[in-house]
Amino acid sequence: MKISLNINNQKYDCQIEPDETLLNLLRKLGFKSVKKGCDTATCGVCTVLLNENPILSCSYLAVRADGKNITTVEGLGKKADAIIDAIVNEGADQCGFCGPALILTVYALQKELKNPTMEDVNRYLAGNLCRCSGYEGQLRGIKKFLGVK
Amino acid sequence: MKFKNYAKPQNLAEAYQILQNEKNAVILGGNTYLRLNKKTFSTAIDLENLGLNFIKENDENIEIGAYTTLHEIETNAIIKKYFGDFFTKSLKHIVGIQFRNIATIGGSICGKYGFSELITALSVLNCTLVFHQNGVIAFKDFIENSQTKNDILVKIIIPKKCGRLSYKMLRNADSDFPILTVAVNKNSQLNIAIGSCPTVAKLISAKNELENISEFISQNFTFGNDLRATASYRENIASVLLKRALEETL
Numbered sequence: 001m002k003i004s005l006n007i008n009n010q011k012y013d014c015q016i017e018p019d020e021t022l023l024n025l026l027r028k029l030g031f032k033s034v035k036k037g038c039d040t041a042t043c044g045v046c047t048v049l050l051n052e053n054p055i056l057s058c059s060y061l062a063v064r065a066d067g068k069n070i071t072t073v074e075g076l077g078k079k080a081d082a083i084i085d086a087i088v089n090e091g092a093d094q095c096g097f098c099g100p101a102l103i104l105t106v107y108a109l110q111k112e113l114k115n116p117t118m119e120d121v122n123r124y125l126a127g128n129l130c131r132c133s134g135y136e137g138q139l140r141g142i143k144k145f146l147g148v149k
Numbered sequence: 150m151k152f153k154n155y156a157k158p159q160n161l162a163e164a165y166q167i168l169q170n171e172k173n174a175v176i177l178g179g180n181t182y183l184r185l186n187k188k189t190f191s192t193a194i195d196l197e198n199l200g201l202n203f204i205k206e207n208d209e210n211i212e213i214g215a216y217t218t219l220h221e222i223e224t225n226a227i228i229k230k231y232f233g234d235f236f237t238k239s240l241k242h243i244v245g246i247q248f249r250n251i252a253t254i255g256g257s258i259c260g261k262y263g264f265s266e267l268i269t270a271l272s273v274l275n276c277t278l279v280f281h282q283n284g285v286i287a288f289k290d291f292i293e294n295s296q297t298k299n300d301i302l303v304k305i306i307i308p309k310k311c312g313r314l315s316y317k318m319l320r321n322a323d324s325d326f327p328i329l330t331v332a333v334n335k336n337s338q339l340n341i342a343i344g345s346c347p348t349v350a351k352l353i354s355a356k357n358e359l360e361n362i363s364e365f366i367s368q369n370f371t372f373g374n375d376l377r378a379t380a381s382y383r384e385n386i387a388s389v390l391l392k393r394a395l396e397e398t399l
């Protein structure tokens with residue numbers, strides 16, 4: 001099947017299998033920041049933005065992305081830097097496997113929630129699992145970045 | 150889940166026709182649970198073009214289209230106005246925001262999953278389901294029988310008028326499956342649903358105040374074992390959660 005989608009503001013015409021996931025397609029196209037972790041809709045490392053909203057690309061069919069806008073962390077450009085710096089400054093970057101998905105989700109959180117509390121932040125990020133940081137450092141950085149009181 | 154063909158029909162009749170013609174076709178919801186299925190389907194039917202993503206209100210009811218996502222429901226102003234945080238409480242622990250942005254209300258209902266928190270919540274609200282072929286079916290009938298196999302869920306109708314609501318659940322860890330879920334709607338009668346038993350939620354309507362909660366539970370509900378909890382643990386927890394839910398609806 002042929003589809004045409006926008007990835008990070010660039011148009012891609014792709015040949016896909018009908019049952020291919022968006023995750024597979026993105027990795028085939030070279031967007032290796034999008035990770036295949038659990039592949040059962042649990043861990044969140046495959047998160048991308050679909051028309052600005054975070055979704056699991058492991059569950060989303062590539063064919064459904066036809067004509068839509070996808071953003072991976074590469075597409076955030078400078079907007080990602082401040083989030084990355086905030087996390088790195090707390091020494092919480094660790095292995096980095098969950099990083100791109102976390103950064104995209106924090107970016108979406110900032111757009112969706114006005115004046116979030118720490119409880120809102122924890123709730124919004126609950127679907128982003130990390131196996132090595134223990135979350136504390138990441139959350140300290142994210143709290144500073146978002147200016148949560 | 151694998152499938153050979155992908156269809157994006159322009160109307161319900163066309164979608165239904167594919168379901169009738171092919172024994173092995175499947176309707177796509179958000180594909181969050183379906184994707185774990187080991188089968189190969191002939192055709193996956195995508196209803197995205199059919200305008201089934203909506204939350205509307207009329208004089209008496211709220212209508213939710215089958216393709217409305219869980220996150221749209223938990224953040225919708227109309228839903229909040231009539232049901233407060235009842236739906237938010239039943240949805241906010243389901244995996245994460247990335248998941249709830251694609252999982253749909255239709256898929257959550259049609260899967261009839263035992264752990265479904267939305268089914269527990271909807272069970273107490275006297276709602277009805279509208280199917281393309283079978284028409285209007287009471288929510289309880291749908292959950293208890295399966296006469297709608299090979300049909301398409303179009304929308305869910307929830308009466309605006311409801312009593313005091315409460316939703317309680319217990320889970321081992323945030324975003325894990327729940328061990329037990331309880332919903333209460335206290336109006337002129339008491340609607341009590343208990344789910345994740347681990348079987349699907351069951352609704353019991355009681356006329357009066359409950360005199361003995363644990364007796365009510367053991368008489369009306371049965372519990373089972375799974376890797377998250379034993380039947381007897383579930384039964385004990387059910388009394389505690391129901392007591393708390395009833396206190397909240399006083």
Ligand SMILES: Cc1cc2nc3c(=O)[nH]c(=O)nc-3n(C[C@H](O)[C@H](O)[C@H](O)COP(=O)(O)OP(=O)(O)OC[C@H]3O[C@@H](n4cnc5c(N)ncnc54)[C@H](O)[C@@H]3O)c2cc1C
Nearest residue numbers: 178179180181182183252253255256257259265266302326
């Ligand atoms: C890792 C994981 C954790 C989960 N944790 C929880 C939890 O804690 N609590 C909870 O309540 N749930 C939980 N769930 C279940 C989750 O709520 C369901 O996966 C989700 O609701 C299914 O919705 P969907 O739109 O993706 O449906 P799909 O997976 O696309 O479809 C589900 C079924 O419904 C059918 N269907 C879909 N739409 C229609 C329609 N309009 N008409 C007829 N049939 C239709 C499909 O053919 C399929 O059989 C979890 C699931 C996963 C994978």
